[in-house]
Amino acid sequence: MLTPVSAICETLKTQNDFLIVSHAMPDGDAIGSQLGLGLILQSLGKNFRLYNLSGFPDAFSWANPGFSFAQTLAELGNFKPKVCIFTDCGDSLRAGPEMARCLADRTFPLTVSIDHHRENPDFADINLVEPTASAASYLVGKIAKALNIPLKGELGQAVYLGLVEDTGSFSYGNTDADTLAMAAEIVKLGLSVGRFNACLENIWSLERFRFWGKLSSQIQLTHHNSIAYVCVTRKMLDEAGLTAADLSDFASNLRKIRGVKISAVIRENGENRVKISMRSILNVNIQKVAVHFGGGGHKNAAAMEMDGDIAGALQAVLPEMIKAADAAA
Ligand SMILES: [Mn+2]
Structure with missing residues (x-):
C-alpha cells in the first residue's frame, strides 16, 4: 500500500490542472505551504492555480514568486481543476464556504489534504495528516524531497516561512529535530536567515x-x-x-x-x-x-x-x- 507521501507524489506526477487551497486569513504556514506546492508543480511543468478566500496578504509579498491568488472559483475562468489540494486546513470548512460546498458536492474529481491539525477528520481522498508535524510546510518539504526537488531558492524560502511561523522561529514545543534538520538543509542550500527575518519582522507600522x-x-x-x-x-x-x-x-x-x-x-x-x-x-x-x-x-x-x-x-x-x-x- 502506498504511503500518503508517495500517493501524493504519484498524483503530482501523473495528474494535471491543480488547485492549491488553504485556510482563510492565511498565516505564514498557510501561505508557505501554498507557495511551496505551487513551486513544486511549476518545476514539474504542471498547470495550477492558487485560491485563498482572503486573498494574498501584503505582509508576505516578498515571498511571492509572482503567483496570483483567486478569491473565488469564478476568477479562474475556464480553468477546471482536476485535483484540489488543501493545505493547513484542519477541516473541510476552513477554506471558506465556497470550498466547503465544492467538497460536499464533489466538484473536484480528486482531493488531497496536507495538514497537521489534531482534529483533522481526513476529509479528502488522499490525506497526509500528521499532527506531530511542526508545520504543513514541513510536509510540503517532505514531498519536494521525495520528488528529488531541492529545497532551495523560492521553494526553500516558502517551506522555511511555514516552519518559522508555526514554531515561533524554532522556539515552541513543536520544534523537533526533523524540523531543525529541514531548516538546516534550506540554509545550507542558500537561504539567508538574517535577510529572511528582516523581510518577515521589520514591517510593523x-x-x-x-x-x-x-x-x-x-x-x-x-x-x-x-x-x-x-x-x-x-x-x-x-x-x-x-x-x-x-x-x-x-x-x-x-x-x-x-x-x-x-x-x-x-x-x-x-x-x-x-x-x-x-x-x-x-x-x-x-x-x-x-x-x-x-x-x-x-x-x-x-x-x-x-x-x-x-x-x-x-x-x-x-x-x-x-x-x-x-x-x-
Ligand atoms: Mn500550520
Whole structure:
C-alpha cells in the first residue's frame, strides 16, 4: 500500500490542472505551504492555480514568486481543476464556504489534504495528516524531497516561512529535530536567515506598535493569574486604522507573562460574531477548548469563532479555559 507521501507524489506526477487551497486569513504556514506546492508543480511543468478566500496578504509579498491568488472559483475562468489540494486546513470548512460546498458536492474529481491539525477528520481522498508535524510546510518539504526537488531558492524560502511561523522561529514545543534538520538543509542550500527575518519582522507600522502598547495596558488576568486575555472591538481596530492581521501573534506574546498558562485575544469579527485566538504553555491543551466550541488547532495554539458579543463569548469560554489550565496542573 502506498504511503500518503508517495500517493501524493504519484498524483503530482501523473495528474494535471491543480488547485492549491488553504485556510482563510492565511498565516505564514498557510501561505508557505501554498507557495511551496505551487513551486513544486511549476518545476514539474504542471498547470495550477492558487485560491485563498482572503486573498494574498501584503505582509508576505516578498515571498511571492509572482503567483496570483483567486478569491473565488469564478476568477479562474475556464480553468477546471482536476485535483484540489488543501493545505493547513484542519477541516473541510476552513477554506471558506465556497470550498466547503465544492467538497460536499464533489466538484473536484480528486482531493488531497496536507495538514497537521489534531482534529483533522481526513476529509479528502488522499490525506497526509500528521499532527506531530511542526508545520504543513514541513510536509510540503517532505514531498519536494521525495520528488528529488531541492529545497532551495523560492521553494526553500516558502517551506522555511511555514516552519518559522508555526514554531515561533524554532522556539515552541513543536520544534523537533526533523524540523531543525529541514531548516538546516534550506540554509545550507542558500537561504539567508538574517535577510529572511528582516523581510518577515521589520514591517510593523508605527500605528500597529502603538496599538500593541494600548492593548498591553488592557490585559486582564484571571484564575490566580494563570489566564491572560485582551478584548478587541471592531471600533478599536477601525479607530487605529488597523486590521485583524495587525493582532497576529499578540496572544503568543501575552503567554510570556510569568505564571500565565493560557493567553487569549478575544476579538469582534463581523456582526455579532467573536473570534478567540488562544495560546498555552507546555502540557496545557487548548486544542480541546477550541474543538469544544467548533474550532481547532494544536495543543498550544488554537482558535474558534462563535456567535454573540465579547461578554457572552468570555462567559462561555473562560470556564473551559480554566478546566484546561487545571487539567494540566
Ligand atoms: Mn500550520
